[in-house]
Structure formats: C-alpha cells, structure tokens
Amino acid sequence: MISGKMYRFRVPEKEIDARYVEAYLQTTAAQMAIDAMKTGGSDSGLNLTHERFRPLRIPIAPRNEQQRIADTLDELLSDLDAGGDALHSAKAKLALYRASVLKAAVQGDLTAEWRKQHPDAEPATELLKRILKERRQRWEQEQLRKFKAAGKTSPTNWKAKYKEPVTPDTTNLPPLPEGWCWATADQLCEVGTGATPNRGQKVRYYESGTVPWVTSSCVNQPFVDQPSELVTAEALAECNLTIYSPGTILLAMYGEGKTRGMHTELRISAATNQAVAALQTLNSIRSYLKLFLAKNYHDVRRAASGGVQPNLNLDVVRSIVLPFPPESEQSVIVESAEDQLSVIDHLESDLASKLAGAKALRQSILRHAFTGQLVPQDPKDEPASELLKRIAAEREARKRTKATPRKQTAKRQKREK
Numbered sequence: 001m002i003s004g005k006m007y008r009f010r011v012p013e014k015e016i017d018a019r020y021v022e023a024y025l026q027t028t029a030a031q032m033a034i035d036a037m038k039t040g041g042s043d044s045g046l047n048l049t050h051e052r053f054r055p056l057r058i059p060i061a062p063r064n065e066q067q068r069i070a071d072t073l074d075e076l077l078s079d080l081d082a083g084g085d086a087l088h089s090a091k092a093k094l095a096l097y098r099a100s101v102l103k104a105a106v107q108g109d110l111t112a113e114w115r116k117q118h119p120d121a122e123p124a125t126e127l128l129k130r131i132l133k134e135r136r137q138r139w140e141q142e143q144l145r146k147f148k149a150a151g152k153t154s155p156t157n158w159k160a161k162y163k164e165p166v167t168p169d170t171t172n173l174p175p176l177p178e179g180w181c182w183a184t185a186d187q188l189c190e191v192g193t194g195a196t197p198n199r200g201q202k203v204r205y206y207e208s209g210t211v212p213w214v215t216s217s218c219v220n221q222p223f224v225d226q227p228s229e230l231v232t233a234e235a236l237a238e239c240n241l242t243i244y245s246p247g248t249i250l251l252a253m254y255g256e257g258k259t260r261g262m263h264t265e266l267r268i269s270a271a272t273n274q275a276v277a278a279l280q281t282l283n284s285i286r287s288y289l290k291l292f293l294a295k296n297y298h299d300v301r302r303a304a305s306g307g308v309q310p311n312l313n314l315d316v317v318r319s320i321v322l323p324f325p326p327e328s329e330q331s332v333i334v335e336s337a338e339d340q341l342s343v344i345d346h347l348e349s350d351l352a353s354k355l356a357g358a359k360a361l362r363q364s365i366l367r368h369a370f371t372g373q374l375v376p377q378d379p380k381d382e383p384a385s386e387l388l389k390r391i392a393a394e395r396e397a398r399k400r401t402k403a404t405p406r407k408q409t410a411k412r413q414k415r416e417k
Helices: 018-024 028-037 063-107 109-117 124-149 199-205 216-220 231-236 281-293 295-302 316-318 327-369 384-416
Strands: 181-184 190-192 211-214 230-233 249-252 263-266 276-280 322-325
Touching: 018 028, 018 063, 018 327, 028 327, 063 109, 063 281, 063 322, 063 327, 109 327, 124 181, 124 322, 190 263, 190 316, 211 231, 216 249, 216 276, 216 281, 263 281, 263 322, 276 316, 281 295, 281 327, 281 384
Parallel strands: none
Antiparallel strands: 181 322, 190 276, 211 230, 249 263, 249 276
16 A cells, blocks of 8 residues: 555566666756656645656667676665765754753853862853843933933833733753852843735835844744845834844744744844744843853744744743853853854765765766666667567557456447347
C-alpha cells in the first residue's frame, strides 16, 4: 500500500534497470523538469498529475550500459553518502555543543570560577533597582514634557498613573548562583512594537518614503543594516509607528517556520511592523539578553497561543523571565560564550561548505552518468533505439491481449439477446 499522494510506476525489467531510472530522477535536470510540470498556486499546494508527469524525457542507454552506470553509481554515491552522513552527524553535534554553551552561559556555569575570585561583586538586585528607577524617571520626564507641550499644569497624583513593570513569579523557578536574581523582560526593557501602514495608501505611505521600516523577515540575520521598505513621514505620524534606535533588539512574534521567537539587533534607526516586539535596554546588558533569547528560543516559541498559526504578543514578551547576573559578571559571560560560539560558527560554516561541495559533486557524477561520460560504451551493446522499439511492441501486444476478452464478452452478450 502507498499513500494517495504518491505515484507508482513500473519499468520493464528486461529492458530497463530500475536503478538507472531512479538515479536519473535525482538529477537537477529531472527535478527542474518535474517542477515545471507541477500545478498550483504555492509551494505547499503544488500538484503533479499522471498526465503531466508522463511526458518526462529520460535519456536511455543500452541495457548493458544501464547496468554498468547503475553499478558505478552505487559504488560512488554510497561512498559520497557515507561522507555526507558523517558531515551531518558533525553538524548535529555542533548544534548540541552550541546549546550546551548557551545553557552554561545563562545558568552561571561559565563563570563559576570567576564568582569564587570576585565574592564582592555588586549583586544583580542593585543593578535591577537602578534600571527600574531610571525607567520611572524617564517616564516622569516624558509626562512633564507632554504637559508643557499641551500648555497644561501637571494634575494631582499624576505620578500614580505610572505602570510598574511585570514582576517574575519565582514559585517554581530553580535556585540561582550567588549574586543573581530573577527578572522579567518588562523590567529590563522598554517593550514596544509597530504597525503596517495601509497598503491602499500607496502614495501617502510608501512612495518616495524616507523612513526605514522593517518586518519580521529581518530576524533571519543577526543584525539589521537595511530596511525592508521605506515609508513616508506621513505614515510615521498617522500609523502609530515608533522610530527605534540602533541597539534595539527585535523579537519576532509572528511567522511560520522558524521565524517566530527569533531575534536580531538594529544597527540602523527604524520603525517596525506589528509582527515584531522591540526591546530597548541598556547597552551593558544587551549582549547577555541576546544570549538568553538564543538559548530560550524554543521556550519562547512555546509561549505562543492561537490556532492554525500561533503567535506571541507583547504581554507574553513582557512576562519572559530570565536569570539576571551582576553587571560585572555579564561581561565575563558574554566574552566567554562569544569566544566559544565564534569557533562553532566557523566550524558550521566549514561544514556547510563541505556539504554544498558534496551535493555539487553528486550532481556532477549524475550529470556524467547521463551524458555518457561515466562508463565506457561498448559497440556490441544493442542500441537503445532497438530496446525502445521492443518495449513499444510488447506494450501494444499487452493492449491487444486485454482488449480481446472484452470483445468476446460483448459478442456473447449480443448472441444471448
């Protein structure tokens, strides 16, 4: 039994070596031809029907040469596949090593010896107090600016309207290293987002735009150096957009595939759409925060809610709880982790290059196989044209054999009437 989404086709074994056909279907030429035969509106909805697949052209060699080609491919490609498996295994081990480094970084294992040598380091609670105090002061200064701009005096108890950041629920959290504390993203960052100006207002919001604007696709790179698009100053004023400064961390809240939960850092001033959360924090803790987000990528993704396409929201982002080290220890953690991660990056790049080379070599071997360059030709071999004639004749004979019983049945039914 096979799935209804799969097709089975048989080859006449006396004339065609099935291994030969299977190998040809793996070539770039065959894959491109098959892709061109597919119908549908998107990659996930493409279909390949029997009728569209039947015209696929396959270069046929003489029967004996097919076997020589298939035997040689079995030998060469099995060795290549073994090498590829080893490369993939190494890649998987590097991924585990990366996860181990990130875990050690945010659990304090990387700096266990450093803490023994620096018992008097200022605890993280003091840094957190300063961050919270400075944030409240900035809010108060901004409110006073707004009152002044509006020509109003500050109302009674206006400071009471300040919304305190979300605090962490530490009920089920594990103990932390000496000097660390638990904190939320809301305590450490000013968390915001953006919007997408109406596409119907093309002239007003997009054409001749000068304001950099980025979408969640930007998280596929570690830094944002170019905008996704440019929007107009009018869009900035009318569409609830905020210009975020370089150093802002962007966390994808929406997105299919691996996008949701990924993060990047702005190296330009830019507004964003509503699919990303913008986390503005102190320069001194930004790198540690990025390490934490990298380590907790899967946990952040699992916090999403919704049906077909789960999404994060700003409340979820603000409620992210992280282990927060002393400021002096953070710099040591980041330096140690980045040293090890840079080695991993280099090795992963090297492996990716080798895997790409193996893929290219595989296609080169297949190309040689089906252009008559892999094995020698034997003039004594029966030409492929004769082989194809025999296949056609045998197929026609089978059709006649199948048709005869139906004709006899029809004649018998006619006599019986």
